Amino acid sequence: MKNLILIAPPGAGKGTQAKMLCKKYNLVHISIGDLLRSQTDLNESLKEKIKKGVLIDDNIIFELLKNRLNKDDIKNGFILDGFPRNLNQAIGLENIIKNIDVVIYLEVPKKELENRIIGRIICSNCGHVYNSLIEKLRPTNNDICDICNSKLEKRIDDTLEVFEKRYDTYIKETQPVLEFYKKQEKLYTINLLDKDEIFNEIVRILK
Template structure:
């Protein structure tokens, strides 16, 4: 099964991708990881991408699409994949279609802004080891220190103003992409405002798959 995963920051994309990769035995691939791998391996497109990045410029769609196409054609993805972070524009979506890569479903995780704000503003992490905490779901120890003894802090970008701006940008960029795939009848929308398990159950139901068969 080949899936595209859409969803705003805090909607639980990473969590669902992790669960689905285990359940289906497929891999999640993201644009950032693909770009870094192509540059590390020194492919022609990777070298080209590095030139743009080193020059402080955005990597053109043509290069990004080429790298995505190269990655999706590799043997370890022949049984399926979850594509996260791509496409981000209509031009990229059209270019992906032109490559001939089959997309079975576009899974759109829908979550209320209030829930997202609560999730993200409540996040904390250990400055030393990176262990995640949350003021509601995984409270910081009473002494204010991580089990490793490190200081627990809030990430600078986990403030309400920054999150609201990220959500605005996401909706501006993603709504047209969602409409593009809706016209192809590929979008499956799932409420992700509940727990990860409830969301995962809803994903399977929306896909029409019996969890026992997965």
């Protein structure tokens, strides 16, 4: 059993890594973003905050997370994706679950992240992700999915304004979290860009 935390700026591809790792090690992927987005009963002011990229109150996230970590399916291990985002959350997490084994930090230059997010377009049907700003990720026809011919869409919160705000907050708040796990000797920093290289490096670390 392995319990992992993946820390990375928005657009670093931690969702992709999480999926690959879940498959290889049979782990459960717990994404705070998905947990929040899937709460259809969220009130309007919360939805508005998510849309604007404002960080959500820690207590709401703890509640969602506590419920999720109480489920039986995490017994084989899990990957926490997008959490903890600040020191308060890191400390609070210790009260919910003690046995975090490894913390992986994906380091990516800001301009690279900006292109990945601003150009991101997603198939409304099969969920395949393309990018209009990155040559090898462009769809053959502008707004149409190569795989299923459905319409491609931008996510509502993938704007430059939201990106800048998220990135600045991210840098300011993440540093203390990295220090926190460094002291516990659980932190591994990876500064590679290719997703297969990153994946191989994580596999090496987990060994």
